[in-house]
Amino acid sequence: MNVFAEVMGAKSFSAAADKLGISKSLASREVSALERSLAVKLLNRSTRKLSLTEAGSIVYEHCVNILHEAELAERRVTQAQSEPAGIVKITAIPAFAVRHVLPAIVEFQKQYPKIQVKLSCSNRAVDLGAEGFDLGIRSSPPAPNLVARKLAVSRLxxxxxxxxxxxxxxxxxxxxxxxxxxxxxxxxxxxxxxxxxxxx
Structure with a gap:
């Protein structure tokens, strides 16, 4: 589909082949293979110009849209890998959140501005998975299915x-x-x- 779209975009097998870095004969074979797989004629070929058939116009329109969406997807994935983005949900006990978590969030978002942090303050027992939290900060022992890390010592x-x-x-x-x-x-x-x- 990419070769077909490039050929029609350039209105030339030679120009499309040069842009794609392949031979003119390979570009022609790729388009012919697409026609065989769809069982329709896509191009009217002549020594002077190329033109789309009715079926070719339909396929070309979809090819352009598909390739455009693929390019956007690739760009977004590349951006996501180079710069973290998304939503992080945290639940923390109020006293600890006010004194330690909120200042840490401010500094964190200076470094990662595309990450949105949602903080919920509560003393109740929370089911992290069921309630969609990524991180929980509590002073009580964690559930056995969770991975826990000691953050600080609280003296009562x-x-x-x-x-x-x-x-x-x-x-x-x-x-x-x-x-x-x-x-x-x-x-x-x-x-x-x-x-x-x-x-x-």
Missing amino acids: VLVASPAYLAKRGTPRRIEDLEKHDCMFFPMLAPKGKWCRTSSS
Whole structure:
């Protein structure tokens, strides 16, 4: 099809062959092979000029469109390979997102302006695959089917207001915490209980 389109674009087998870097006889054979495969005559050949048959006009129009689309596709693929583009969806816990993720996104998009980053902030457990996320940042253990990387260490501390301690007393030992009220993240204490994981 490419040879046929070039021949009709140049209105000459010789000119088309020169442009394609092939011999005139090969260009003629390629067009003849296309005619045989379609079982129609595409060109009216004479010693002076080439002209399209009715079927040839239809085929030529489609050939030009196909070759144009192929060129556009090749150009887009080349651009995509040379410069990353697309959409990246991230879910992160709010506190970490505000302090670390947002500044990182700003710097990232300076380097890769054609990548659109969509950030969703939430503390809930997220099914990355089902909800279409590419990356999830959480403080809880990941699902076994995910690949996880450690980004940072988060240090948790116990705090209480002076009024609460004056009323309920100050705990001195780990065991004393069982007698106190606590506000916690459900992700860190899903059973609603104190969970001691270390003696330190």
